[in-house]
Amino acid sequence: MPNTEQMIDTHCHLDFPDFDPDRGAVLESCCQHGVFDIIVPAVSADTWRRTREICQDRHTSLGQLRLHLALGLHPLFIDQHQPQHLSELDHLIAQHRPVAIGEIGLDFHRIGKRAVNDPDKQLAFFDKQLMIAKQHALPVIIHNRKAHDPCLSLLAQTGLSGGIIHAFNGSIQQAQRYIDLGFLLGFGGMLTFTRSRKLRELARQLPLDTIVLETDAPDMTVSAHHGERNSPAYLHFVRDTLAEIKQVSPAEVARVTTNNVRRVFALHTTDTPTD
Template sequence: MSVTELQLIDTHCHLDLPVFDPDRAAVLAAAHAIGVETLVVPAIEQAGWSRVLAQRATATAARPACRVALGLHPLYLPPLAEAEATLAALQSLLAAERPVAIGEIGLDFHRGDADRAYQLALFEAQLVLAREARLPVLLHVRKAHEEVLAALARIGGVGGIAHAFSGSLQQAARYLDRGFRLGFGGMLTFARSTRLRRLARALPVDALVLETDAPDMTVAAHRGERNSPAYLDQVLAALAEVRDESPQMLAAHTTANARAVLAL
Protein backbone atom coordinates (compact mmCIF):
# COMPACT_ATOMS: atom_id res chain seq x y z
CA MET A 1 0.00 0.00 0.00
CA SER A 2 1.47 3.37 -0.99
CA VAL A 3 1.23 6.42 1.23
CA THR A 4 -1.38 7.91 -1.09
CA GLU A 5 -3.63 4.91 -0.41
CA LEU A 6 -3.68 5.62 3.31
CA GLN A 7 -6.79 7.23 4.73
CA LEU A 8 -5.80 9.53 7.57
CA ILE A 9 -7.72 11.97 9.76
CA ASP A 10 -6.02 14.96 11.37
CA THR A 11 -8.25 15.40 14.42
CA HIS A 12 -6.77 18.77 15.45
CA CYS A 13 -5.48 21.35 12.97
CA HIS A 14 -5.84 25.15 13.22
CA LEU A 15 -6.05 25.66 9.48
CA ASP A 16 -8.05 28.86 9.97
CA LEU A 17 -5.16 30.84 11.45
CA PRO A 18 -3.72 33.71 9.39
CA VAL A 19 -0.32 31.99 9.13
CA PHE A 20 -1.94 29.74 6.50
CA ASP A 21 -3.50 32.58 4.49
CA PRO A 22 -0.70 32.78 1.87
CA ASP A 23 -0.75 29.09 0.93
CA ARG A 24 -3.74 27.35 2.49
CA ALA A 25 -4.77 25.66 -0.75
CA ALA A 26 -1.27 24.29 -1.26
CA VAL A 27 -1.17 23.00 2.32
CA LEU A 28 -4.45 21.18 1.78
CA ALA A 29 -3.24 19.71 -1.48
CA ALA A 30 -0.05 18.48 0.19
CA ALA A 31 -2.06 16.93 3.01
CA HIS A 32 -4.32 15.19 0.52
CA ALA A 33 -1.27 13.86 -1.33
CA ILE A 34 -0.03 11.98 1.75
CA GLY A 35 -3.43 10.47 2.49
CA VAL A 36 -5.27 12.94 4.73
CA GLU A 37 -8.95 12.48 3.92
CA THR A 38 -10.38 14.72 6.64
CA LEU A 39 -9.11 17.32 9.06
CA VAL A 40 -10.88 18.86 12.04
CA VAL A 41 -10.45 22.60 12.61
CA PRO A 42 -11.22 23.68 16.20
CA ALA A 43 -11.86 27.23 17.33
CA ILE A 44 -10.14 28.85 20.29
CA GLU A 45 -12.18 32.03 20.83
CA GLN A 46 -15.41 33.70 19.79
CA ALA A 47 -13.64 36.04 17.38
CA GLY A 48 -12.49 33.00 15.43
CA TRP A 49 -15.79 31.14 15.13
CA SER A 50 -16.71 32.66 11.77
CA ARG A 51 -13.15 32.13 10.52
CA VAL A 52 -13.29 28.45 11.49
CA LEU A 53 -16.69 27.98 9.86
CA ALA A 54 -15.29 29.46 6.65
CA GLN A 55 -12.91 26.49 6.42
CA ARG A 56 -15.70 23.93 6.34
CA ALA A 57 -15.77 22.15 3.00
CA THR A 58 -16.35 18.72 1.56
CA ALA A 59 -13.57 16.60 0.11
CA THR A 60 -12.61 16.90 -3.55
CA ALA A 61 -10.15 15.06 -5.76
CA ALA A 62 -7.44 17.47 -4.63
CA ARG A 63 -8.21 18.34 -1.03
CA PRO A 64 -9.41 16.67 2.17
CA ALA A 65 -12.72 17.41 3.83
CA CYS A 66 -12.66 20.05 6.57
CA ARG A 67 -14.87 19.66 9.62
CA VAL A 68 -15.10 22.18 12.45
CA ALA A 69 -15.40 22.41 16.22
CA LEU A 70 -16.57 25.50 18.09
CA GLY A 71 -15.62 26.46 21.62
CA LEU A 72 -13.59 28.60 24.01
CA HIS A 73 -9.98 27.67 24.77
CA PRO A 74 -9.06 28.13 28.45
CA LEU A 75 -6.35 30.68 27.57
CA TYR A 76 -8.65 32.74 25.32
CA LEU A 77 -11.74 33.15 27.48
CA PRO A 78 -13.92 36.27 27.29
CA PRO A 79 -13.93 38.82 30.13
CA LEU A 80 -16.13 37.78 33.03
CA ALA A 81 -18.72 40.44 32.17
CA GLU A 82 -19.14 38.90 28.70
CA ALA A 83 -19.13 35.23 29.70
CA GLU A 84 -22.89 34.69 29.85
CA ALA A 85 -23.53 36.34 26.50
CA THR A 86 -20.65 34.45 24.89
CA LEU A 87 -21.93 31.11 26.10
CA ALA A 88 -25.41 31.96 24.85
CA ALA A 89 -23.94 32.85 21.45
CA LEU A 90 -22.08 29.54 21.39
CA GLN A 91 -25.24 27.63 22.21
CA SER A 92 -27.09 29.33 19.35
CA LEU A 93 -24.28 28.69 16.91
CA LEU A 94 -24.12 25.02 17.84
CA ALA A 95 -27.77 24.64 16.92
CA ALA A 96 -27.42 26.61 13.69
CA GLU A 97 -24.14 25.19 12.37
CA ARG A 98 -23.97 21.73 13.98
CA PRO A 99 -20.18 21.30 14.23
CA VAL A 100 -18.67 17.85 14.78
CA ALA A 101 -17.52 18.79 18.29
CA ILE A 102 -17.25 21.49 20.92
CA GLY A 103 -13.66 22.57 21.18
CA GLU A 104 -11.05 23.40 21.85
CA ILE A 105 -12.06 23.54 25.51
CA GLY A 106 -10.50 22.48 28.79
CA LEU A 107 -8.18 23.65 31.56
CA ASP A 108 -4.66 25.07 31.38
CA PHE A 109 -2.96 25.49 34.74
CA HIS A 110 0.58 25.74 33.38
CA ARG A 111 0.89 29.42 34.28
CA GLY A 112 0.97 30.30 37.95
CA ASP A 113 -1.41 33.22 37.48
CA ALA A 114 -4.14 31.14 35.84
CA ASP A 115 -7.66 31.96 37.05
CA ARG A 116 -8.51 28.35 37.83
CA ALA A 117 -12.00 29.01 39.13
CA TYR A 118 -13.01 30.98 36.03
CA GLN A 119 -11.49 28.43 33.66
CA LEU A 120 -13.34 25.65 35.45
CA ALA A 121 -16.65 27.50 35.39
CA LEU A 122 -16.53 28.05 31.62
CA PHE A 123 -15.21 24.56 30.99
CA GLU A 124 -18.09 22.98 32.88
CA ALA A 125 -20.59 25.29 31.16
CA GLN A 126 -19.30 24.08 27.79
CA LEU A 127 -19.46 20.47 28.92
CA VAL A 128 -23.12 21.02 29.73
CA LEU A 129 -23.66 22.47 26.24
CA ALA A 130 -21.94 19.42 24.75
CA ARG A 131 -24.09 17.04 26.76
CA GLU A 132 -27.27 18.86 25.78
CA ALA A 133 -26.27 19.02 22.11
CA ARG A 134 -25.04 15.41 22.16
CA LEU A 135 -21.69 16.46 20.77
CA PRO A 136 -18.20 15.25 21.67
CA VAL A 137 -15.55 17.65 22.94
CA LEU A 138 -11.93 18.35 21.99
CA LEU A 139 -10.01 18.76 25.24
CA HIS A 140 -7.04 21.00 25.90
CA VAL A 141 -5.45 19.84 29.15
CA ARG A 142 -2.23 21.22 30.59
CA LYS A 143 -1.18 20.50 34.18
CA ALA A 144 -4.84 19.75 34.93
CA HIS A 145 -5.73 16.14 34.13
CA GLU A 146 -7.13 15.40 37.58
CA GLU A 147 -9.28 18.53 37.53
CA VAL A 148 -10.54 17.78 34.01
CA LEU A 149 -11.37 14.19 34.91
CA ALA A 150 -13.23 15.37 38.01
CA ALA A 151 -15.25 17.85 35.92
CA LEU A 152 -16.10 15.15 33.38
CA ALA A 153 -17.33 12.96 36.23
CA ARG A 154 -19.47 15.76 37.67
CA ILE A 155 -21.11 16.69 34.37
CA GLY A 156 -21.32 13.20 32.88
CA GLY A 157 -22.49 12.08 29.47
CA VAL A 158 -19.66 13.64 27.44
CA GLY A 159 -16.95 11.93 25.39
CA GLY A 160 -14.51 13.09 22.76
CA ILE A 161 -10.77 13.46 22.26
CA ALA A 162 -8.08 14.46 24.75
CA HIS A 163 -5.89 16.49 22.40
CA ALA A 164 -2.08 16.21 22.65
CA PHE A 165 -2.42 13.69 25.45
CA SER A 166 0.53 13.54 27.84
CA GLY A 167 -0.97 12.21 31.06
CA SER A 168 -0.22 8.96 32.81
CA LEU A 169 -1.31 5.50 31.75
CA GLN A 170 -3.72 5.46 34.71
CA GLN A 171 -5.25 8.79 33.66
CA ALA A 172 -5.49 7.51 30.09
CA ALA A 173 -7.54 4.55 31.32
CA ARG A 174 -9.95 6.93 33.07
CA TYR A 175 -10.44 8.96 29.88
CA LEU A 176 -11.04 5.77 27.94
CA ASP A 177 -13.63 4.68 30.49
CA ARG A 178 -15.50 7.91 29.72
CA GLY A 179 -15.55 7.31 25.98
CA PHE A 180 -12.56 9.43 25.01
CA ARG A 181 -9.82 8.79 22.45
CA LEU A 182 -6.33 10.17 22.96
CA GLY A 183 -4.62 12.40 20.40
CA PHE A 184 -0.95 11.96 19.47
CA GLY A 185 0.97 14.39 17.29
CA GLY A 186 4.37 15.78 16.43
CA MET A 187 5.95 15.31 19.84
CA LEU A 188 5.84 11.57 19.20
CA THR A 189 8.41 12.01 16.42
CA PHE A 190 11.12 13.24 18.80
CA ALA A 191 13.39 10.52 20.16
CA ARG A 192 13.70 12.45 23.43
CA SER A 193 9.94 12.08 24.06
CA THR A 194 10.62 8.79 25.82
CA ARG A 195 7.73 8.97 28.27
CA LEU A 196 5.22 9.85 25.56
CA ARG A 197 6.52 7.10 23.29
CA ARG A 198 6.22 4.53 26.09
CA LEU A 199 2.64 5.66 26.64
CA ALA A 200 1.76 5.38 22.94
CA ARG A 201 3.20 1.87 22.92
CA ALA A 202 1.27 0.77 26.02
CA LEU A 203 -2.19 1.98 25.06
CA PRO A 204 -4.74 -0.18 23.25
CA VAL A 205 -4.96 0.67 19.56
CA ASP A 206 -8.63 1.58 19.94
CA ALA A 207 -7.55 4.49 22.16
CA LEU A 208 -5.49 6.30 19.53
CA VAL A 209 -6.17 9.11 17.08
CA LEU A 210 -3.72 11.21 15.07
CA GLU A 211 -3.35 14.98 15.03
CA THR A 212 -0.89 17.72 14.08
CA ASP A 213 -2.08 20.82 16.01
CA ALA A 214 -0.71 22.75 13.05
CA PRO A 215 0.75 25.35 12.93
CA ASP A 216 2.17 24.41 16.37
CA MET A 217 3.89 21.31 17.79
CA THR A 218 5.64 20.35 14.56
CA VAL A 219 7.42 17.09 13.79
CA ALA A 220 11.13 16.50 14.39
CA ALA A 221 12.03 16.74 10.69
CA HIS A 222 10.61 20.29 10.60
CA ARG A 223 11.80 21.53 13.99
CA GLY A 224 11.47 25.30 14.22
CA GLU A 225 9.14 25.52 11.22
CA ARG A 226 5.41 25.92 10.81
CA ASN A 227 3.62 22.63 11.32
CA SER A 228 1.30 21.27 8.63
CA PRO A 229 -1.37 18.59 8.23
CA ALA A 230 0.87 17.35 5.40
CA TYR A 231 3.19 16.00 8.12
CA LEU A 232 0.58 13.67 9.59
CA ASP A 233 2.19 10.69 7.87
CA GLN A 234 5.32 11.36 9.94
CA VAL A 235 3.26 11.09 13.13
CA LEU A 236 1.86 7.82 11.81
CA ALA A 237 5.37 6.56 11.04
CA ALA A 238 6.54 7.39 14.58
CA LEU A 239 3.54 5.62 16.07
CA ALA A 240 4.27 2.56 13.92
CA GLU A 241 7.89 2.61 15.04
CA VAL A 242 7.20 2.80 18.77
CA ARG A 243 4.45 0.15 18.62
CA ASP A 244 6.25 -2.09 16.11
CA GLU A 245 3.06 -2.28 14.05
CA SER A 246 2.40 -1.55 10.40
CA PRO A 247 1.51 2.00 9.32
CA GLN A 248 -1.35 0.59 7.24
CA MET A 249 -2.93 -1.14 10.22
CA LEU A 250 -2.52 1.92 12.44
CA ALA A 251 -3.90 4.21 9.75
CA ALA A 252 -7.00 2.04 9.51
CA HIS A 253 -7.50 1.91 13.28
CA THR A 254 -6.83 5.58 14.03
CA THR A 255 -9.12 6.67 11.20
CA ALA A 256 -11.88 4.35 12.39
CA ASN A 257 -11.42 5.65 15.94
CA ALA A 258 -11.71 9.27 14.80
CA ARG A 259 -14.77 8.55 12.68
CA ALA A 260 -16.45 6.79 15.60
CA VAL A 261 -15.82 9.39 18.29
CA LEU A 262 -16.63 12.36 16.04
CA ALA A 263 -19.42 10.67 14.05
CA LEU A 264 -17.68 11.54 10.78
Protein backbone atom coordinates (compact mmCIF):
# COMPACT_ATOMS: atom_id res chain seq x y z
CA MET A 1 0.00 0.00 0.00
CA PRO A 2 1.35 3.49 -0.75
CA ASN A 3 2.71 5.60 2.09
CA THR A 4 3.72 9.23 2.03
CA GLU A 5 5.32 9.20 5.48
CA GLN A 6 7.54 6.62 7.16
CA MET A 7 6.53 5.32 10.58
CA ILE A 8 8.31 4.13 13.71
CA ASP A 9 7.02 1.20 15.74
CA THR A 10 8.12 2.29 19.21
CA HIS A 11 7.47 -1.07 20.87
CA CYS A 12 7.91 -4.43 19.17
CA HIS A 13 9.38 -7.64 20.63
CA LEU A 14 10.81 -8.74 17.31
CA ASP A 15 13.37 -10.82 19.22
CA PHE A 16 10.70 -13.17 20.61
CA PRO A 17 10.72 -16.76 19.30
CA ASP A 18 7.27 -16.13 17.76
CA PHE A 19 9.10 -14.47 14.85
CA ASP A 20 11.81 -17.09 14.37
CA PRO A 21 10.07 -18.88 11.47
CA ASP A 22 9.57 -15.77 9.30
CA ARG A 23 11.35 -12.74 10.75
CA GLY A 24 12.78 -11.78 7.36
CA ALA A 25 9.38 -11.87 5.69
CA VAL A 26 7.93 -9.76 8.51
CA LEU A 27 10.61 -7.13 7.96
CA GLU A 28 9.91 -7.07 4.23
CA SER A 29 6.23 -6.53 4.98
CA CYS A 30 7.11 -3.70 7.37
CA CYS A 31 8.89 -1.81 4.60
CA GLN A 32 5.97 -2.38 2.24
CA HIS A 33 3.70 -0.71 4.80
CA GLY A 34 5.94 2.26 5.62
CA VAL A 35 7.62 1.01 8.81
CA PHE A 36 11.38 1.57 8.49
CA ASP A 37 12.28 1.98 12.19
CA ILE A 38 11.43 -0.40 15.05
CA ILE A 39 12.42 -0.09 18.70
CA VAL A 40 12.99 -3.54 20.22
CA PRO A 41 12.91 -3.52 24.04
CA ALA A 42 14.53 -6.42 25.88
CA VAL A 43 12.81 -7.93 28.92
CA SER A 44 15.34 -9.99 30.89
CA ALA A 45 19.08 -10.49 31.30
CA ASP A 46 19.09 -13.90 29.64
CA THR A 47 17.63 -12.39 26.45
CA TRP A 48 19.90 -9.34 26.15
CA ARG A 49 22.42 -11.00 23.84
CA ARG A 50 19.68 -12.36 21.56
CA THR A 51 17.99 -8.96 21.40
CA ARG A 52 21.28 -7.25 20.53
CA GLU A 53 21.96 -9.77 17.76
CA ILE A 54 18.47 -9.33 16.28
CA CYS A 55 19.00 -5.56 16.28
CA GLN A 56 21.91 -5.58 13.87
CA ASP A 57 21.31 -3.66 10.63
CA ARG A 58 18.63 -5.23 8.50
CA HIS A 59 18.48 -4.74 4.75
CA THR A 60 15.38 -5.58 2.75
CA SER A 61 14.54 -5.39 -0.93
CA LEU A 62 13.04 -1.96 -0.22
CA GLY A 63 16.04 -0.60 1.65
CA GLN A 64 17.47 -0.54 5.14
CA LEU A 65 15.16 -1.19 8.07
CA ARG A 66 16.62 0.05 11.35
CA LEU A 67 16.07 -1.99 14.50
CA HIS A 68 16.91 0.07 17.58
CA LEU A 69 17.97 -1.67 20.77
CA ALA A 70 16.54 -0.96 24.22
CA LEU A 71 17.76 -2.86 27.30
CA GLY A 72 15.87 -3.44 30.52
CA LEU A 73 14.38 -5.77 33.13
CA HIS A 74 10.61 -6.19 32.69
CA PRO A 75 8.42 -6.29 35.85
CA LEU A 76 6.50 -9.38 34.68
CA PHE A 77 9.77 -11.34 34.90
CA ILE A 78 10.65 -10.02 38.36
CA ASP A 79 11.23 -13.56 39.70
CA GLN A 80 14.13 -13.96 37.24
CA HIS A 81 15.89 -10.69 37.99
CA GLN A 82 18.92 -10.73 40.28
CA PRO A 83 20.88 -7.80 41.80
CA GLN A 84 23.90 -8.52 39.61
CA HIS A 85 21.74 -7.96 36.52
CA LEU A 86 21.63 -4.26 37.37
CA SER A 87 25.41 -3.93 37.25
CA GLU A 88 25.43 -5.98 34.03
CA LEU A 89 22.85 -3.61 32.57
CA ASP A 90 24.96 -0.61 33.50
CA HIS A 91 27.99 -2.18 31.79
CA LEU A 92 26.09 -3.12 28.62
CA ILE A 93 24.64 0.36 28.27
CA ALA A 94 28.12 1.85 28.31
CA GLN A 95 29.30 -0.75 25.80
CA HIS A 96 26.40 -0.83 23.33
CA ARG A 97 24.61 2.51 23.88
CA PRO A 98 20.96 1.48 23.35
CA VAL A 99 18.41 4.14 22.41
CA ALA A 100 16.55 3.64 25.71
CA ILE A 101 16.29 1.68 28.94
CA GLY A 102 13.33 -0.63 28.65
CA GLU A 103 11.12 -2.40 28.97
CA ILE A 104 10.98 -1.52 32.65
CA GLY A 105 8.22 -0.52 35.04
CA LEU A 106 5.59 -1.80 37.44
CA ASP A 107 2.80 -4.35 37.09
CA PHE A 108 0.37 -4.44 40.03
CA HIS A 109 -2.40 -6.11 38.06
CA ARG A 110 -4.36 -8.74 39.98
CA ILE A 111 -6.22 -11.72 38.53
CA GLY A 112 -8.92 -12.79 40.95
CA LYS A 113 -7.44 -13.20 44.43
CA ARG A 114 -3.89 -13.56 43.18
CA ALA A 115 -1.48 -11.27 44.98
CA VAL A 116 0.65 -8.75 43.13
CA ASN A 117 3.96 -10.39 42.24
CA ASP A 118 6.55 -9.04 44.72
CA PRO A 119 5.69 -5.32 44.54
CA ASP A 120 8.62 -4.31 46.78
CA LYS A 121 11.13 -6.00 44.46
CA GLN A 122 9.40 -4.45 41.44
CA LEU A 123 9.70 -0.99 42.97
CA ALA A 124 13.35 -1.53 43.88
CA PHE A 125 14.34 -2.72 40.40
CA PHE A 126 12.32 0.02 38.73
CA ASP A 127 13.92 2.71 40.88
CA LYS A 128 17.44 1.40 40.24
CA GLN A 129 16.87 1.20 36.48
CA LEU A 130 15.54 4.77 36.46
CA MET A 131 18.74 5.88 38.19
CA ILE A 132 20.84 3.99 35.62
CA ALA A 133 18.89 5.71 32.83
CA LYS A 134 19.52 9.08 34.41
CA GLN A 135 23.24 8.39 34.80
CA HIS A 136 23.50 7.50 31.12
CA ALA A 137 21.18 10.34 30.00
CA LEU A 138 18.83 7.89 28.26
CA PRO A 139 15.03 7.88 27.98
CA VAL A 140 13.00 4.97 29.33
CA ILE A 141 10.25 2.70 27.98
CA ILE A 142 7.80 2.02 30.79
CA HIS A 143 5.33 -0.83 31.26
CA ASN A 144 2.66 0.17 33.77
CA ARG A 145 -0.44 -1.67 34.91
CA LYS A 146 -2.44 -0.55 37.93
CA ALA A 147 0.53 1.40 39.33
CA HIS A 148 0.37 4.94 37.96
CA ASP A 149 0.71 6.72 41.32
CA PRO A 150 3.92 4.98 42.47
CA CYS A 151 5.29 5.20 38.93
CA LEU A 152 4.66 8.93 38.70
CA SER A 153 6.13 9.44 42.15
CA LEU A 154 9.38 7.68 41.26
CA LEU A 155 9.65 9.50 37.93
CA ALA A 156 9.21 12.87 39.63
CA GLN A 157 11.87 12.03 42.22
CA THR A 158 14.35 10.79 39.63
CA GLY A 159 14.02 13.78 37.32
CA LEU A 160 14.47 11.84 34.09
CA SER A 161 14.43 13.54 30.72
CA GLY A 162 11.49 11.48 29.45
CA GLY A 163 10.56 8.43 27.44
CA ILE A 164 7.44 6.48 26.52
CA ILE A 165 4.60 5.13 28.63
CA HIS A 166 3.88 1.95 26.72
CA ALA A 167 0.22 0.99 26.04
CA PHE A 168 -1.09 3.90 28.09
CA ASN A 169 -4.65 3.44 29.31
CA GLY A 170 -4.89 5.72 32.35
CA SER A 171 -6.92 8.86 32.87
CA ILE A 172 -6.50 12.18 31.11
CA GLN A 173 -5.22 13.62 34.40
CA GLN A 174 -2.55 10.92 34.67
CA ALA A 175 -1.67 11.44 31.02
CA GLN A 176 -1.06 15.12 31.67
CA ARG A 177 1.21 14.33 34.61
CA TYR A 178 3.32 12.05 32.41
CA ILE A 179 3.41 14.66 29.66
CA ASP A 180 4.54 17.30 32.17
CA LEU A 181 7.46 14.99 33.02
CA GLY A 182 8.48 14.82 29.36
CA PHE A 183 6.87 11.51 28.43
CA LEU A 184 5.07 10.41 25.29
CA LEU A 185 2.11 8.04 25.40
CA GLY A 186 2.03 4.87 23.32
CA PHE A 187 -1.11 3.70 21.51
CA GLY A 188 -1.36 0.35 19.76
CA GLY A 189 -3.71 -2.36 18.60
CA MET A 190 -6.35 -1.90 21.30
CA LEU A 191 -7.17 1.48 19.76
CA THR A 192 -8.43 -0.26 16.62
CA PHE A 193 -11.25 -2.05 18.45
CA THR A 194 -14.54 -0.12 18.43
CA ARG A 195 -15.28 -1.39 21.94
CA SER A 196 -12.25 0.57 23.24
CA ARG A 197 -14.40 3.64 23.76
CA LYS A 198 -12.52 4.99 26.78
CA LEU A 199 -9.15 4.59 25.06
CA ARG A 200 -10.43 6.22 21.88
CA GLU A 201 -11.81 9.18 23.81
CA LEU A 202 -8.47 9.57 25.57
CA ALA A 203 -6.67 9.59 22.20
CA ARG A 204 -9.13 12.16 20.91
CA GLN A 205 -8.42 14.51 23.83
CA LEU A 206 -4.64 14.25 23.79
CA PRO A 207 -2.57 16.51 21.51
CA LEU A 208 -1.04 14.57 18.63
CA ASP A 209 2.43 15.79 19.63
CA THR A 210 2.17 13.70 22.83
CA ILE A 211 1.39 10.39 21.09
CA VAL A 212 3.51 7.65 19.53
CA LEU A 213 2.50 4.52 17.61
CA GLU A 214 3.34 0.99 18.73
CA THR A 215 2.31 -2.62 18.14
CA ASP A 216 3.70 -4.61 21.10
CA ALA A 217 3.98 -7.45 18.58
CA PRO A 218 3.63 -10.38 18.84
CA ASP A 219 0.95 -9.47 21.42
CA MET A 220 -2.00 -7.04 21.45
CA THR A 221 -2.88 -7.35 17.79
CA VAL A 222 -5.18 -5.07 15.78
CA SER A 223 -8.89 -5.76 15.21
CA ALA A 224 -8.34 -6.68 11.55
CA HIS A 225 -6.12 -9.57 12.68
CA HIS A 226 -7.94 -10.53 15.87
CA GLY A 227 -6.81 -13.90 17.18
CA GLU A 228 -3.60 -13.87 15.13
CA ARG A 229 0.00 -13.10 15.97
CA ASN A 230 0.55 -9.35 15.91
CA SER A 231 3.12 -7.84 13.54
CA PRO A 232 4.97 -4.52 13.28
CA ALA A 233 3.69 -4.48 9.68
CA TYR A 234 0.21 -3.82 11.13
CA LEU A 235 1.21 -0.42 12.48
CA HIS A 236 -0.71 1.29 9.68
CA PHE A 237 -3.97 0.05 11.21
CA VAL A 238 -3.16 2.00 14.38
CA ARG A 239 -2.12 5.04 12.32
CA ASP A 240 -5.35 5.01 10.31
CA THR A 241 -7.55 4.58 13.39
CA LEU A 242 -5.81 7.45 15.16
CA ALA A 243 -6.20 9.60 12.04
CA GLU A 244 -9.93 8.88 12.01
CA ILE A 245 -10.26 9.70 15.71
CA LYS A 246 -8.26 12.92 15.40
CA GLN A 247 -9.88 13.84 12.05
CA VAL A 248 -6.55 14.36 10.33
CA SER A 249 -4.84 12.53 7.48
CA PRO A 250 -2.90 9.28 8.06
CA ALA A 251 0.15 11.04 6.62
CA GLU A 252 -0.13 13.75 9.27
CA VAL A 253 -0.35 11.14 12.04
CA ALA A 254 2.73 9.37 10.66
CA ARG A 255 4.68 12.61 10.33
CA VAL A 256 3.91 13.98 13.80
CA THR A 257 4.29 10.72 15.73
CA THR A 258 7.59 10.01 13.98
CA ASN A 259 8.88 13.46 14.87
CA ASN A 260 7.75 12.89 18.46
CA VAL A 261 9.88 9.76 18.74
CA ARG A 262 12.91 11.37 17.15
CA ARG A 263 12.63 14.31 19.54
CA VAL A 264 12.44 12.32 22.78
CA PHE A 265 14.79 9.50 21.76
CA ALA A 266 17.26 11.64 19.81
CA LEU A 267 16.70 9.11 17.05
CA HIS A 268 18.08 9.93 13.62
CA THR A 269 17.93 8.14 10.30
CA THR A 270 21.66 7.49 10.49
CA ASP A 271 21.43 5.72 13.86
CA THR A 272 22.51 2.08 13.77
CA PRO A 273 22.82 -0.47 16.58
CA THR A 274 26.29 -1.38 17.76
CA ASP A 275 27.70 -4.89 17.75
